Amino acid sequence: MADATSELTSMLRALEAFQVARLRRDFADLMVERQYQALGEFFFSELYAPRDFSERNTSARQLHAMLRAVPGVRVSSLDRALRLMELTGALDDRLAHLLLAGGIGPGFDEPAYERAYRAADAYAAREEQLRLIIATVQDVFELSRLPLIVWHMRQVQPLAQSLGFGALARFLLHSLEAVQPVRDLNRFTNTLWEREKRRLDRIYTSAAGASQLAAPPPQPQS
Numbered sequence: 001m002a003d004a005t006s007e008l009t010s011m012l013r014a015l016e017a018f019q020v021a022r023l024r025r026d027f028a029d030l031m032v033e034r035q036y037q038a039l040g041e042f043f044f045s046e047l048y049a050p051r052d053f054s055e056r057n058t059s060a061r062q063l064h065a066m067l068r069a070v071p072g073v074r075v076s077s078l079d080r081a082l083r084l085m086e087l088t089g090a091l092d093d094r095l096a097h098l099l100l101a102g103g104i105g106p107g108f109d110e111p112a113y114e115r116a117y118r119a120a121d122a123y124a125a126r127e128e129q130l131r132l133i134i135a136t137v138q139d140v141f142e143l144s145r146l147p148l149i150v151w152h153m154r155q156v157q158p159l160a161q162s163l164g165f166g167a168l169a170r171f172l173l174h175s176l177e178a179v180q181p182v183r184d185l186n187r188f189t190n191t192l193w194e195r196e197k198r199r200l201d202r203i204y205t206s207a208a209g210a211s212q213l214a215a216p217p218p219q220p221q222s
Helices: 002-026 036-045 060-069 075-101 110-118 121-146 150-157 155-160 166-179 185-204 207-211
Strands: none
Touching: 002 036, 002 075, 002 110, 036 121, 036 166, 036 185, 075 110, 075 121, 075 166, 110 185, 121 150, 121 166, 121 185, 150 155, 150 166, 155 166
């Protein structure tokens, strides 16, 4: 059991390193712009990285308790962020298990990664993940424009930790810090949507998905 756990952990870390390298390659043109550098680093290290959020209790009561402590934060935004983290963890766990079941170790290459990605048969979930990433970035961008919001989020960290939301609070704080230098968010999110959706459709060769490629990214719902 310990060996299996160790193998899974090693594979998840390998997935994280692979995905970060892939994103740096595919979005290198955006990363040279100063306004996107911090957001890009956050995107690479937080949004697509496998994480353990087992500490978190997601009851509505605790969500509202945290919400009251941070002026301007909406429950819907927290729900989206929570869903994104949970979905990302589940998708990467599935991918890691498929790679291991296929006898593929942490030194996998891109073709092996894409074969496992397709074998996971999770097109709809991957599209939801992408939509949630864009909606979460948009939520945070709006929130970052509120006065003293970063200060408020720093102050709420101990409370969030005591309520079981330490991981979520740190995620939101880091995202707020990352998005503050951004002036043109639409170009970042539109580029993200177009490239990642095209990649998803290519891997799955989905005619239905490809037909929606030109659709704009969704706006978050309050």
